[in-house]
Amino acid sequence: MILNTELEYKGNQFPSNIISYKKDVDVLHFSTANNVKLRLTVLRDSVLRFRYTTVGKFTNDFSYAIDENASRGYNHLEISEDTEKYIVTTSKLICHIYKTDLRKSIYDVKDNSLICEDELGFHWEESYELGGDIVKMSKASQNGESFYGLGDKPEHINLKGKRFENWATDSYAFGKNTDPIYKAIPFYTGLHNGKSYGIFFDNTFRTYFDFCHERRNVTSFWAQGGEMNYYFFYGPKMQDVVTSYTDLTGTPELPPLWALGYHQCKWSYYPESKVKEITDKFRELKIPCDAIYLDIDYMEGFRCFTWSKEYFPDPKRMVKELADDGFKTVVIIDPGIKIDMEYDVFKEGLEKDYFCKRADGPYMKGKVWPGECYFPDFTRPEVREWWxxxxxxxIEDIGVKGVWNDMNEPAVMDVPGKSFPPDVRHDYDGNPCSHQKAHNIYGMQMARATYHGLKRFNYPKRPFVITRSAYSGTQRYTSTWMGDNVASWEHLQIANIQAQRLAMSGFSFAGSDIGGFAEQPNGELYARWIQLGVFHPFCRTHSSGDHGEQEPWAFDREITNIVRKFIEIRYQLLPYLYTTFYHYSQDNIPMLKSLVLFDQEDVQTHYRMDEFICGNQILICPINEPNSKGRRMYIPRGEWYNYWTNELIEGGKETWVDADLDIMPIFIKSGAIIPKYPIQQYVGEIQMEQIDLDVYYKNGKEDSELYEDANDGYDYTKGRYSLLKFNLVGNEDKLIIRIHKRGQYITPYSNFKINLFGLPFEVKSIKVDNEDVSLEDVNFKDNSLIVTKEFTNLQIIG
Structure with missing residues (x-):
């Protein structure tokens, strides 16, 4: 982009006046005198798509990002015009398109307030070096506007005043402000005057975003090729913007419940005896764990889809023995296929011509862990099918339950840029292109092919895949982690921000390498990181292993006990996390919410980045500094219970919270009903006979939910699930809980242990389904009671 305003017009070209307009159902076509065309598609009342071409015709409309099941349809569409503009009106938006230069302004239909307007609008610069255009869009920034999103950027949660680049990059030991890094998610939300909108720039070339960095009142985005093609989403609530974007790009199906358990990983656990030593230690110390990972050393000479005969002579037996002890085995698979004519995978890929080629015909050759490799072209359907x-x-024969895709930016060693050169060619599903266009989606298409392999061979169980690189829409196939971080207090804070930002960018199933991948944490840092990590949707310790051990017991007994305590909390909260995932999967609602996403009307939240909401009712604030006995934190508006003391706090202000090393600030929203399982060492270890419901009194109303199914498999898609909706109503002398159930799944337990917190009255009587029960019959003690059947109405009376 140009560095100052005076130069802005040099080399840039702009649309001229509109000379024709045509409406084709939900698509509006505008043409200008200098051959620019704008195609405006009304997807929904609050979602508009803007697509431009400068050469008079559009290329094939194809995107890997868009979910084929995305919602379409609107309630109202009306087009009118006056002397200076066309006016497009839906039930939510008014869009003005100016006849002189194609610039646009978008307003809220309710109060006619301005949401977003073009500054220069669409413009472009011919790139004789790259070919095609550098396509650009600039928007006027409104007073007090804030910006959020863009995936995994390790920056302040509020992006205002910053500039970013989207180019998937292997960023070993990245730091605060490193850019670009592993993912390219070109979606952001803007917020001003209490209203939020979003923009998804669906362009896979190297893209850039400037949030009032170059010029104080201008936000712009541009790409080194491809189309100016973007979607506009309107809230006015930020959560509605995020759910609309997530609906467009898709969500994953429900994972198996074990995938939400605790995972242990290291570069590398080998041989088999070491793996068994680690898993035995978890069971001996009674630290819950569901998955053990094998890094590249499990392979024969780092050849994907092979096993080292020396280290793992009988992998099928080992995997079964681990499974019998409650451990799922997850293995790493990279894209680089070793050049070796004795290696079946390479030989078949070569014979079928499945590897990426340079422009002049030779195969793309690069060094990765196995040495010199060729790389599959995952943008070809037949290659994905083969993969x-x-x-x-x-999966089917040996019994591996999960696959971890690494190095898929794609990462290549010993070359400038650490990736493929730009002249590598890709099929791009029948839209042939150079690597400049395919780079950002390479990891996504690898993860997609991996997901389909696991889905096929693990059926009827659900697949579990994790990827390092991603583009918008990758969340349909896989979970992710933030890449090769560092064992430092700064990185603990970065992990928190990245998880929040990914959730705001449609990718909730994410977590960091707990404790840091590079270097070695001390016990205090590891304990504090576990405390944060157990509230991230994906929860895994991973380390490079260069500097020592990083298992929960690698420090002293005090740290081991703290780590166990928090992993046990995660296992107790599995039904809450699973319910949160259900709402992400079904309703596109982010699993983690930055405070601004939770309560955008409170301007105090716009720059808060430590605190976040897990699900909808648990407030978390990690301790980011060593030797801390507590911290100041912002409690959002409303009433919140301190999880540890049950003290009720009025929000909307900053407050000091005590937090010794074995405590992290956790607060529960008043009125919440939090479901909890008994502690188990792995998912499915014990037959559930009882579930706890922690009920937090509120003078008023609050809704909560509990989603359950068989924890794996696809019966839930046929109605075999249970969704309990709890409606709590409290006043000075009574608490009423009504339950509505949907679904045909019969839970294995019949007992509900109800733990009441914060009651302002002494319990005198209890009614279950409008019948009086004696306090003895429900084992009433210390404000806890047990109901031995599913009920629809519970009254606690003072």
Whole structure:
């Protein structure tokens, strides 16, 4: 982009006046005198798509990001015009398109307030070096506007005043402000005057975003090729913007419940005896764990889809023995295929011509862990199909339950840029292109092929995949982690911000390498990181292993006990986390909410980045500094219970919270009903006979939910699930809980242990489904009671 305003017009070209307009159902076509065309599609009342071409015709409309099941349809569409503009009106928006230069302004239909307007609007610069255009869009920034999103950027949660680049990059030991890094998610939300909108720039080339960095009142985004093609979403609530974007780009199906358990990983656990030593220690110390990971050393010479005969002579037996002890085995698979004519995977890929080629015909050759490799072109459907088929032995025969895709930016060693050169060619599903266009989606298409392989060979169980690189829409196939971080207090804070930002960018199923990948944490840092990590949707310790051990017991007994305590809390909260995932999967609602996403009307939240809401009712604030006995934190508006003391706090202000090393600030929203399982060492270890419901009194109303199914498999898609909706109403002398159930799943337990917190009255009587029960019959003690059947109405009377 140009560095100052005076130069802004040099080299840039702009649309001239509109000479024709045509409406085709929900698509509006505008053409200008200098051959620019704008295609405006009304997807929904609050979602508009703007697509431009400068050469008079559009290329094939194809995107890897868009979910085929995305919602379409609107309630109202009306087009009118006056002397200076066309006016497009839906039930939510008014869009003005100016006849002189195609610039646009978008207003809220309710109060005619301005939401977003073009500054220069669409413009472009011919790139003789790259070919095609550098396509640009600039918007006027409104007073007090804030910006959020863009995936995994390790920056302040509020992006205002910053500039970013989207180019998937292997960023080993990245730091605060490193850019670009592993993911390219070109979606952001803007917020001003209490109203939020979003923009998704669906362009896979190297893209840039400037949030009032170059010029104080201008936000712009541009790409080194491809189309100016973006979607506009309107809230006015930020959560509605995020859910609309997530609906467009998709959500994952429900994972198996074990995938929400605790995972242990290291570069590398080998041989088999070391793996068994680690898993035995978890069971001996009674630290819950559901998954053990094998990094690249499990392979024969780092060849994907092979096993080292020396380290793992009988992988099928080992995987079964681990499974019998409650451990799912997850293995790493990278994209680089070693050049070796004795290696079946390479030989088949070569024979079928499945590898990426340079422009002049030779295969793309690069060094990765196995040495010199070729790389599959995952943008070809037949290559994805082949890749999916390669998982048969790993999954169906040996019994591996999850696959971890690494190095898929793609990362290449010993070359400038650490990736493919730009002249590498890709099929792009029948839209042939150079690597400049395919780079940002390479990891996504690898993860997609991996997901389909696991889905096929693990059926009827659900697949579990984790990827390092991603583009918008990758969340449909896989979970993710933030890449090769560092064992430092700064990185603990970065992990918190990245998880929040990814959730705001449609990608909730994410977590960091707990404790840091590079270097070695001390016990205090590891304990504080576990405390944060157990409230991230994906929860895994991972380390490079260069500097020592990083298992929960690698420090002293005090740290081991703290780590166990918090992993146990995660296992107790599995039904809450699973219910949160259900709402992410079904309703596109982010699993983590930055405070601004939770309560955008409170301007105090716009720059808060430590505190976040897990689900909808648990407030978390990690301790980011060593030797801390507590911290100041912002409690959002409303009433919140301190999880540890049950003290009720009025929000809307900053307050000091005590937090010794074995405590992290956790608050529960008043009125919440939090479901809890008994502590188990792995998912499915014990037959559930009882579930706890922690009920937090509120003088008023609050809704909560509990979603359950068989924890794996696809019966839930046929109605075999249970969704309990709790409606709590409290006043000075009574608490009423009404339950409405949907679904046909019969839970394995019949007992509900109800733990009441914060009651302002002494309990005198209890009614279950309008019948009086004696306090003895429900084992009433210390404000806890047990109901031995599903009920629809519970009254606690003072």
């Amino acid at each position: 999916a088929g390669l998982f048969k032995e790993l």
